[in-house]
Amino acid sequence: MSTTHRTALVTGATAGIGRAVALALAEDGIEVIAQGRDRERGAQLVKEIGALGGRARFETADLSDAAEVSALAATAGPVDVLVNNAGVYELTSTPDTSAASFDRHFAVNTRAPFLLVGALGPGMAERGHGAIVNITSSGATSPAPIGTAYSASKAALELLTRSWATEFGPRGVRVTGVSPGPVRSAGTTAMLGENVEALGRVNLRQRIGEPEEIAAVVRFLLSDAASYINGTIVLANGGEPSALAA
Numbered sequence: 287m288s289t290t291h292r293t294a295l296v297t298g299a300t301a302g303i304g305r306a307v308a309l310a311l312a313e314d315g316i317e318v319i320a321q322g323r324d325r326e327r328g329a330q331l332v333k334e335i336g337a338l339g340g341r342a343r344f345e346t347a348d349l350s351d352a353a354e355v356s357a358l359a360a361t362a363g364p365v366d367v368l369v370n371n372a373g374v375y376e377l378t379s380t381p382d383t384s385a386a387s388f389d390r391h392f393a394v395n396t397r398a399p400f401l402l403v404g405a406l407g408p409g410m411a412e413r414g415h416g417a418i419v420n421i422t423s424s425g426a427t428s429p430a431p432i433g434t435a436y437s438a439s440k441a442a443l444e445l446l447t448r449s450w451a452t453e454f455g456p457r458g459v460r461v462t463g464v465s466p467g468p469v470r471s472a473g474t475t476a477m478l479g480e481n482v483e484a485l486g487r488v489n490l491r492q493r494i495g496e497p498e499e500i501a502a503v504v505r506f507l508l509s510d511a512a513s514y515i516n517g518t519i520v521l522a523n524g525g526e527p528s529a530l531a532a
């Protein structure tokens with residue numbers, strides 16, 4: 287747990303990894319501002335956190351819209367923690383990826399975190415403490431023939447993670463990332479149905495990950511136990527042979 291973090295903005299908290307992160311942080315006594323678009327799932331999460339004795343509120347915003355991202359930052363107000371988790375992945379080949387799809391990946395996966403850090407990072411730096419965790423993807427470092435726009439948007443987020451560590455790190459803000467391999471979530475299940483299990487067969491754990499396993503890493507990175515970790519991307523992918531060779 288952290289002795290300084292009181293409030294956290296978690297994007298994409300209505301499903302999958304973001305939902306698990308919101309629950310984990312609330313359990314650590316952090317007030318969670320949960321972002322998403324689905325009001326019903328947002329309200330359900332807030333209710334669930336309340337029932338567990340935690341504190342949360344839901345803010346809706348479409349992160350593909352820059353104005354809505356800025357409005358979210360203003361509504362969230364000063365926060366100690368920012369978890370940039372919301373993401374889109376439309377896993378098409380390059381010729382099959384439209385300009386709109388390319389732009390959507392960069393708007394949600396890269397520009398929204400950029401604008402949120404630009405709006406909320408300076409306050410953390412002024413207060414002399416804060417932490418930002420970006421959820422990237424194994425796609426950022428493992429080239430694949432499909433999902434190239436997605437991978438590029440996440441590779442950009444990884445570079446931003448390291449850049450922000452240099453920009454805000456000297457003023458007490460730790461900026462880190464978690465790079466998940468395949469994880470069971472609303473998004474992957476909607477995309478692959480029962481075949482979602484097959485995604486995990488190539489890693490050394492030989493199974494797909496669960497959202498809680500990613501949330502546990504985020505929780506650690508936000509805790510005092512991670513006080514000397516900055517600018518690092520933690521791989522949480524069950525052990526990918528290609529990543530081990532790098």
Ligand SMILES: NC(=O)c1ccc[n+]([C@@H]2O[C@H](COP(=O)([O-])OP(=O)(O)OC[C@H]3O[C@@H](n4cnc5c(N)ncnc54)[C@H](OP(=O)(O)O)[C@@H]3O)[C@@H](O)[C@H]2O)c1
Nearest residue numbers: 298300301302303322323324348349373468469471472473
């Ligand atoms: N699952 C995996 O295998 C995997 C692997 C590597 C990396 N990741 C990364 O981990 C993160 C979470 O993935 P997930 O699979 O847990 O997610 P998911 O189940 O697909 O849920 C996506 C979340 O992002 C929100 N979101 C999507 N587009 C949005 C938009 N335009 N504006 C606002 N919110 C938006 C959704 O909110 P609403 O539903 O409320 O609209 C939802 O809360 C993503 O960044 C993803 O790229 C996932």
